[in-house]
Amino acid sequence: MENTSLFGRIRQSEAASGLLLVSPTAIYAILLLFAPLATVLVYSVMTDAGAGKIEWVFTLQNYVEVWTGKVYRAIMFRSLVVSMAVTLCTVLLAYPIAYFVSFHVAASKKSLWLFLITIPFWTSYVIRVFLWKVILGYNGVINSGLMSLGIISEPLQAINYNAGAMVMTLAHAYAPFAILPIFVALEKIDRSLLEAGQDLGETKLMTFWRVTLPLSMTGVIAAVLIVFIPTIGDYVTPDLIGGGKIPMIANMIEVKMLKQNEKAIGSAIAVTAMLIVALVSIVFLILNRRFLKGQK
Amino acid sequence: MSSEKPTMIEFKDVHKYYGDYHALRGITATIRAGEFFSLLGPSGCGKTTLLRTIAGFEGISSGVVLIDGKDMQNVPANVRPTNMVFQSYAIFPHMSVAENVGFGLRKDPRSKAEKAKAVEEALAMVGLKGYGGRAAHALSGGQRQRVALARALILKPKVLLLDEPLSALDKKMREHMQVELIRLQRQVGITFILVTHDQEEALVMSDRIAVMFEGEIAQLADPETLYRRPASRKVADFIGTMNFLPARVLSQSGDKVEVEAEGFGRLTLDAEQMTGAKTDAGPTIGFRPETLTILFDGQTASDRESPATVTEVVYYGDMTYYDIKLDGSDQPLRLSMRNVFGRPVLDIGTKTRVAWSPGALVLFR
Amino acid sequence: MKNPGLRVYAIGYLIFLYAPIILLPVFALNDSKVVSFPLTGFTFRWFQEMWADDSLREALTNSLIVAICASVIATALGLLAARASTRFTFPAKGGILGLIMLPLVLPEMIVAMSLLMVLLAVGVPLGKHTIIMGHVLICTPFAVAILSSAFQSLDKSLEEAAYDLGEGPISAFRLIILPLVTPGIVSSLLICFTISLDEFIIANFLGGNTKVLSAYIYGQFRFPAKVPAMLALGTILVLLSITLLSIAEYFRRRGIAKTGGKDTGGFL
Numbered sequence: 001m002e003n004t005s006l007f008g009r010i011r012q013s014e015a016a017s018g019l020l021l022v023s024p025t026a027i028y029a030i031l032l033l034f035a036p037l038a039t040v041l042v043y044s045v046m047t048d049a050g051a052g053k054i055e056w057v058f059t060l061q062n063y064v065e066v067w068t069g070k071v072y073r074a075i076m077f078r079s080l081v082v083s084m085a086v087t088l089c090t091v092l093l094a095y096p097i098a099y100f101v102s103f104h105v106a107a108s109k110k111s112l113w114l115f116l117i118t119i120p121f122w123t124s125y126v127i128r129v130f131l132w133k134v135i136l137g138y139n140g141v142i143n144s145g146l147m148s149l150g151i152i153s154e155p156l157q158a159i160n161y162n163a164g165a166m167v168m169t170l171a172h173a174y175a176p177f178a179i180l181p182i183f184v185a186l187e188k189i190d191r192s193l194l195e196a197g198q199d200l201g202e203t204k205l206m207t208f209w210r211v212t213l214p215l216s217m218t219g220v221i222a223a224v225l226i227v228f229i230p231t232i233g234d235y236v237t238p239d240l241i242g243g244g245k246i247p248m249i250a251n252m253i254e255v256k257m258l259k260q261n262e263k264a265i266g267s268a269i270a271v272t273a274m275l276i277v278a279l280v281s282i283v284f285l286i287l288n289r290r291f292l293k294g295q296k
Numbered sequence: 297m298s299s300e301k302p303t304m305i306e307f308k309d310v311h312k313y314y315g316d317y318h319a320l321r322g323i324t325a326t327i328r329a330g331e332f333f334s335l336l337g338p339s340g341c342g343k344t345t346l347l348r349t350i351a352g353f354e355g356i357s358s359g360v361v362l363i364d365g366k367d368m369q370n371v372p373a374n375v376r377p378t379n380m381v382f383q384s385y386a387i388f389p390h391m392s393v394a395e396n397v398g399f400g401l402r403k404d405p406r407s408k409a410e411k412a413k414a415v416e417e418a419l420a421m422v423g424l425k426g427y428g429g430r431a432a433h434a435l436s437g438g439q440r441q442r443v444a445l446a447r448a449l450i451l452k453p454k455v456l457l458l459d460e461p462l463s464a465l466d467k468k469m470r471e472h473m474q475v476e477l478i479r480l481q482r483q484v485g486i487t488f489i490l491v492t493h494d495q496e497e498a499l500v501m502s503d504r505i506a507v508m509f510e511g512e513i514a515q516l517a518d519p520e521t522l523y524r525r526p527a528s529r530k531v532a533d534f535i536g537t538m539n540f541l542p543a544r545v546l547s548q549s550g551d552k553v554e555v556e557a558e559g560f561g562r563l564t565l566d567a568e569q570m571t572g573a574k575t576d577a578g579p580t581i582g583f584r585p586e587t588l589t590i591l592f593d594g595q596t597a598s599d600r601e602s603p604a605t606v607t608e609v610v611y612y613g614d615m616t617y618y619d620i621k622l623d624g625s626d627q628p629l630r631l632s633m634r635n636v637f638g639r640p641v642l643d644i645g646t647k648t649r650v651a652w653s654p655g656a657l658v659l660f661r
Numbered sequence: 662m663k664n665p666g667l668r669v670y671a672i673g674y675l676i677f678l679y680a681p682i683i684l685l686p687v688f689a690l691n692d693s694k695v696v697s698f699p700l701t702g703f704t705f706r707w708f709q710e711m712w713a714d715d716s717l718r719e720a721l722t723n724s725l726i727v728a729i730c731a732s733v734i735a736t737a738l739g740l741l742a743a744r745a746s747t748r749f750t751f752p753a754k755g756g757i758l759g760l761i762m763l764p765l766v767l768p769e770m771i772v773a774m775s776l777l778m779v780l781l782a783v784g785v786p787l788g789k790h791t792i793i794m795g796h797v798l799i800c801t802p803f804a805v806a807i808l809s810s811a812f813q814s815l816d817k818s819l820e821e822a823a824y825d826l827g828e829g830p831i832s833a834f835r836l837i838i839l840p841l842v843t844p845g846i847v848s849s850l851l852i853c854f855t856i857s858l859d860e861f862i863i864a865n866f867l868g869g870n871t872k873v874l875s876a877y878i879y880g881q882f883r884f885p886a887k888v889p890a891m892l893a894l895g896t897i898l899v900l901l902s903i904t905l906l907s908i909a910e911y912f913r914r915r916g917i918a919k920t921g922g923k924d925t926g927g928f929l
Contacts, residue, residue, distance in 0.1 A: 233768020
């Protein structure tokens, strides 16, 4: 029919223009992101032949080794625990700040507060991590400061070069990432809902618990994901703060792929890391969906 | 009178599909040169789509759109002799008022000074003389609309298209701009086509109105015909308030129709009072609230009268709306009376008499 | 304020956020090789030492080249993708955009390593260009996000109004759309520049023997004697970041003011 073919032409040209416009960016991502990820996936089921060579023999041995090997499991477990601890700390510390800026700061000053919160994030990551090493180190700022003030006579050892110091450093590094999504969720809450809560006989605290918190949960879940994903793959902090003694997944990937030149095993670790990230993300996205459903 | 005006826009069996959705279903209509024409209907009826096919922002799936006798197939929006006032006004936020108004003059061969003069004149025409230097984003809603008007009219289009231009304004401003737009249309003398969902606005402003439902034109007529002789119950319901009473056609001979209506008894109507297509609901008598009058003590009807009971009273200051039931009918009827000093407002339950006239009735087949 | 407790907490939190950064200039100006209290005296010598370091200057040059190239390419790619996604519907739109935005949710180590595997397999020599490749990949999602919101806040009828008043698609883009998204382009350039300048993992693994600033600093931290000079460098970098961010924020706000939108705050 003439009608439909004319209509089809218009639609096709719309689709064609869109595809044409997006194609340079899409081709870039396919060549430099999709193809490399696919390569790693293929490597992970091949056999290491030593000296960085890959033997094209299919095997699942790499995964068996990564998933059952004691050292691998210990490192992956540590990465998971550290990044979860970081996520928990960061989000718990960030929520009151987001709440404060959204509910207690005048509208005209909100941008300024957000600006102040984001600035530290934009200063060199490597230097920031190193500064925490300097702060928390054996002869570091805290110990030397407290000693020169006469509060302690011996350097505190509990604060340096351990998983706790790593959590502290990372919680600092990802703070703005947690604050922003929670802030956005809080901003969207219709203020009259809170008045309705109190009008219906709830205290301020119970109104927060029954109205504000559930409505901001989507922001909390976004914050959890935004903090969790980069921390589990962090490389700098374990290396600098942990002094290389408490490696995480990223350090292990580096060691396998570059230092020991076992690309297949390294790829299997990388794929496993992606699986862990995907799994945790899916769990939280399902939680998010349940919260959204609850709102309807 | 108006029929002498030449044709400006002609739609011939225009269809428009969005995928499976049939947005325009065979529009055939004529819009005359120099008339104030309105496309009226509820949201989603296709009125904005139809307007945008004139502007050239929507292609059509089949049919013909002619502007001033020329087929608009494959004529892009930027060369059509139409200009548009957008619902959001689409004032370019990074330009001054004068730059906005003069935007369409970029390729105009006139000198800079002449163009500036044209801009000043256009601004004066919409009552914004001296506003040229202002930043566009600092304007109020009413001012933005005037800028949009000046920007469209400066190009001397044959047709000005207005997409719900008053919907963003408050009530006072809206009524003011209605009068302004009528004045402006008389002044420039070109065709104005207005899209609106507000029946009152359409009645006030238009020479003719096309009422649209679900992609079709249900009735195209002048405001008075539309109000007094709606072509269907749906049109009658959409424009103003109309009472309906079930009726029975007894006989039809020549230009007379014999009907029996609940509460009104036997009536003889002119054939031209009969309208609309046959529906499953059967014949219905329709009439406007103001065609019924309550008779107070001592008053007599000039035509016909019936006994009735007041069932609801709503007092509006200048008017009172009553719901009444005619004796022998359970159908509540809406009736409006202008309030007169010294005359009481009736209470619910009052037995009274109402005057009416068969000539004010419409019979829907 | 209604809730003084919350306010005290907020200020305490800001101190926690800024503590390490405040220490930067303190120890960069302290006349001691050891970063610890008590302070021993005021000096500019770490700044002079830093300034005299040739390999630092080379790393800085590398960083600037990489950051400029990466931000320009990422913004150009972001512009195309953002325009396509806000203006057109096309097949597999969700999948294509999802792939482009994927680096946002992938640990950087995995992006770096998988790209490195392919580069090694294909035999591409490592250098500035390979760092740029990686940085474009991680900067593009930010560019797309910033520019999409710039395009989205544009009323579609502005473009139609330009057609209606006699302009074609190209001149309408030039006269209306481009001026209105320019603030978005500028802030995308600045943010991509900052991200690239700061990025370490990709720069470290894809650079081969080419050292950019972040990788250079990382290397220097192994030598305690070099630390104060690095803190001096850090001080300068912090000042630079704050300046760039203020400019970016200024343009973002101007963009919002121009399109008559409401300020919702924040970069992301």
